[in-house]
Amino acid sequence: MDVMQELLDYKKIADPKINEFFDDKIKEIEDPNNFYSKLTYFLKEYTGRGGKRIRPALVYQGHRLFADGSNLDEDYIKELIILSIATELKQAYYLAHDDYIDKSDERRGGPSMHKMLEAWYMTQDGISTEDAIHQGKSMAILAGDLANTFAENIIFKSTLPKDKKYAVLERLNNTDISTLHGQVLDVHSGITPEMSTEEELLNIHLLKSAVYTVESPLLIGAELAGANKEQLEILSEYALLVGKAFQVHDDNLGLFGDEEKLGKPADSDLKEGKKTLLIIKALEKAEALERNVIYYCLGNQDIDSDMIEDVRDIVRSTGSLDYSVNLAKNLISESKEYLNQLEDVNPKAKEFLLAFADYMVARKY
Amino acid sequence: MDVMQELLDYKKIADPKINEFFDDKIKEIEDPNNFYSKLTYFLKEYTGRGGKRIRPALVYQGHRLFADGSNLDEDYIKELIILSIATELKQAYYLAHDDYIDKSDERRGGPSMHKMLEAWYMTQDGISTEDAIHQGKSMAILAGDLANTFAENIIFKSTLPKDKKYAVLERLNNTDISTLHGQVLDVHSGITPEMSTEEELLNIHLLKSAVYTVESPLLIGAELAGANKEQLEILSEYALLVGKAFQVHDDNLGLFGDEEKLGKPADSDLKEGKKTLLIIKALEKAEALERNVIYYCLGNQDIDSDMIEDVRDIVRSTGSLDYSVNLAKNLISESKEYLNQLEDVNPKAKEFLLAFADYMVARKY
Numbered sequence: 138m139d140v141m142q143e144l145l146d147y148k149k150i151a152d153p154k155i156n157e158f159f160d161d162k163i164k165e166i167e168d169p170n171n172f173y174s175k176l177t178y179f180l181k182e183y184t185g186r187g188g189k190r191i192r193p194a195l196v197y198q199g200h201r202l203f204a205d206g207s208n209l210d211e212d213y214i215k216e217l218i219i220l221s222i223a224t225e226l227k228q229a230y231y232l233a234h235d236d237y238i239d240k241s242d243e244r245r246g247g248p249s250m251h252k253m254l255e256a257w258y259m260t261q262d263g264i265s266t267e268d269a270i271h272q273g274k275s276m277a278i279l280a281g282d283l284a285n286t287f288a289e290n291i292i293f294k295s296t297l298p299k300d301k302k303y304a305v306l307e308r309l310n311n312t313d314i315s316t317l318h319g320q321v322l323d324v325h326s327g328i329t330p331e332m333s334t335e336e337e338l339l340n341i342h343l344l345k346s347a348v349y350t351v352e353s354p355l356l357i358g359a360e361l362a363g364a365n366k367e368q369l370e371i372l373s374e375y376a377l378l379v380g381k382a383f384q385v386h387d388d389n390l391g392l393f394g395d396e397e398k399l400g401k402p403a404d405s406d407l408k409e410g411k412k413t414l415l416i417i418k419a420l421e422k423a424e425a426l427e428r429n430v431i432y433y434c435l436g437n438q439d440i441d442s443d444m445i446e447d448v449r450d451i452v453r454s455t456g457s458l459d460y461s462v463n464l465a466k467n468l469i470s471e472s473k474e475y476l477n478q479l480e481d482v483n484p485k486a487k488e489f490l491l492a493f494a495d496y497m498v499a500r501k502y
Numbered sequence: 503m504d505v506m507q508e509l510l511d512y513k514k515i516a517d518p519k520i521n522e523f524f525d526d527k528i529k530e531i532e533d534p535n536n537f538y539s540k541l542t543y544f545l546k547e548y549t550g551r552g553g554k555r556i557r558p559a560l561v562y563q564g565h566r567l568f569a570d571g572s573n574l575d576e577d578y579i580k581e582l583i584i585l586s587i588a589t590e591l592k593q594a595y596y597l598a599h600d601d602y603i604d605k606s607d608e609r610r611g612g613p614s615m616h617k618m619l620e621a622w623y624m625t626q627d628g629i630s631t632e633d634a635i636h637q638g639k640s641m642a643i644l645a646g647d648l649a650n651t652f653a654e655n656i657i658f659k660s661t662l663p664k665d666k667k668y669a670v671l672e673r674l675n676n677t678d679i680s681t682l683h684g685q686v687l688d689v690h691s692g693i694t695p696e697m698s699t700e701e702e703l704l705n706i707h708l709l710k711s712a713v714y715t716v717e718s719p720l721l722i723g724a725e726l727a728g729a730n731k732e733q734l735e736i737l738s739e740y741a742l743l744v745g746k747a748f749q750v751h752d753d754n755l756g757l758f759g760d761e762e763k764l765g766k767p768a769d770s771d772l773k774e775g776k777k778t779l780l781i782i783k784a785l786e787k788a789e790a791l792e793r794n795v796i797y798y799c800l801g802n803q804d805i806d807s808d809m810i811e812d813v814r815d816i817v818r819s820t821g822s823l824d825y826s827v828n829l830a831k832n833l834i835s836e837s838k839e840y841l842n843q844l845e846d847v848n849p850k851a852k853e854f855l856l857a858f859a860d861y862m863v864a865r866k867y
Binding site: 166171172173176234237238240258261262263264268271272275276278279282283285286287289290293299300302303306307310313314317318320321322324325328329330 | 531536537538541599602603605623626627628629633636637640641643644647648650651652654655658664665667668671672675678679682683685686687689690693694695
């Protein structure tokens with residue numbers, strides 16, 4: 138099972154649907170020269186740029202797990218694919234606001250939303266640099282809000298039955314509550330001097346990432362295909378474990394990843410002051426001098442590459458990197474045990490999800 | 503018909519429901535000491551503070567217009583009231599983001615959301631002033647996002663039939679698209695040197711204010727009560743005219759209103775650089791020297807009260823204030839003609855809405 142190829146195949150059919158949705162939205166605007174039209178275009182570029190479309194692909198695979206694809210007509214599958222891109226628009230919403238909050242300048246190998254809009258305002262006559270910066274941020278907030286609204290609009294526009302659409306909308310609403318809950322805890326912990334415990338951190342990963350990245354898309358698909366309550370519960374267990382492992386691995390990449398493949402610097406987590414498991418465990422095991430190095434670098438925008446390398450050395454030598462890598466692997470093993478409890482499901486979808494779990498902690502970006 | 507008394511009466515039954523909703527949300531949180539719990543509490547205080555609950559009251563009156571209240575059981579009315587507060591939470595969402603964008607420090611006689619959160623972070627040990635300011639803004643964005651999510655959550659939690667709830671959710675989604683469309687145009691026009699035309703400005707008022715303040719709440723209520731398509735169209739015409747007049751009047755208050763009653767300074771529109779109808783018309787009619795005074799003051803944070811009084815004098819002497827006041831009155835007259843086309847509706851609700859139209863351009867705050 139080549140997970141990357143499967144994801145790439147789905148991306149090829151999902152991306153044109155994303156473009157079509159935005160093109161329709163732009164066509165609806167009476168005055169094509171106004172800034173709302175331009176902002177919608179910026180959002181189209183931002184959403185379409187890079188990204189692996191993991192969430193839409195999981196909607197599809199969650200559905201496939203419980204539906205025998207051979208009975209489904211083409212129109213239904215088309216509607217399912219369109220609906221799946223709602224999860225990608227939700228992702229654009231979270232990222233636009235998140236990058237403003239984290240002061241991140243880059244995203245998916247290009248500028249983040251507020252930086253992209255700031256750069257545009259910089260080119261306009263009669264607008265000061267200070268105003269262009271604030272305007273970039275303001276429009277990024279609104280672009281995020283718009284992406285969120287569009288995500289739900291995709292569901293309303295779908296030709297699927299209303300009761301099915303209602304279930305998807307309710308799932309998305311509960312997903313948002315969880316994601317915002319996690320995001321608020323995460324952003325707050327980034328500014329306070331206290332360290333989170335491992336348990337608190339994994340709870341944030343669960344709320345902030347696992348639910349919207351893995352659980353919600355899979356369950357949306359599975360519910361649409363008519364999975365029963367017990368099946369949904371097992372799938373949820375699998376999904377949350379994979380999602381937590383994904384976030385632990387993501388934090389590992391955030392310090393040890395390949396910058397070119399990531400599309401962003403591999404020191405930004407450290408400079409932002411993110412209290413990842415790598416940092417928490419290293420602080421637990423390190424000696425006083427090493428702890429000082431970490432505290433000095435954490436949240437310090439001015440550290441050079443030598444300092445960053447010092448922090449990496451401490452994270453390695455204390456065994457913190459191994460701890461974090463092993464934790465992610467163990468979560469994945471556990472997740473697969475849950476998935477294997479599901480019988481009488483589509484073997485191809487099951488095979489994909491088993492391989493997907495491994496992929497989520499093996500990916501380089 | 504005493505509109506203010508009717509609004510006050512509705513506020514008295516709606517406000518406890520707002521508090522109950524938030525208290526339930528806070529109770530659901532496992533760790534009552536975490537910051538998500540605190541942020542939800544901040545949002546409760548912010549939503550409950552001041553405000554006339556116009557939008558929830560309009561949901562109720564829109565429903566009453568087409569439903570004979572005497573047949574309705576108490577539980578149904580209770581559900582309708584709970585559902586109506588979704589519109590108030592949407593308002594909190596818009597205001598939290600809007601005040602960040604407009605750099606407004608005050609709202610409803612207290613600090614705006616980002617200022618309130620900034621002040622809290624200022625009291626915390628080990629957090630720099632710069633970090634507290636950014637943290638205040640970041641949390642205000644998330645508080646707005648949360649209010650939006652909670653607004654929809656109220657609908658999902660309602661015991662009303664699913665098809666009714668689906669209709670409300672779809673109406674809210676279309677409302678958000680309109681509001682964001684208008685907000686994007688408005689925020690963009692605030693930074694560009696060009697003046698909008700009267701037509702462009704009224705279009706922004708329609709998209710940004712009239713739809714979510716008057717049309718959407720009324721139609722939500724009317725649809726729930728089973729109004730037919732033709733009735734909804736007439737009600738929509740009434741609502742959009744009242745909504746536009748409301749915003750024109752709001753801009754008039756923004757320069758000529760009573761600061762104490764408004765709960766915010768009556769020069770903030772000018773200092774923010776808002777291109778209101780007052781400004782657009784004054785620039786059209788004023789002489790070169792007077793135009794210079796307006797251009798100097800517009801968007802200038804450092805002007806003193808003498809300069810503001812000079813601008814007020816120009817707006818009066820050019821007839822721009824009269825023009826704006828008359829336009830609002832004419833929109834209201836037209837709105838009432840539409841409402842009078844509705845026959846066989848509840849006379850008390852109709853009487854309220856006729857008086858409400860007048861109230862919206864007579865209110866002092």
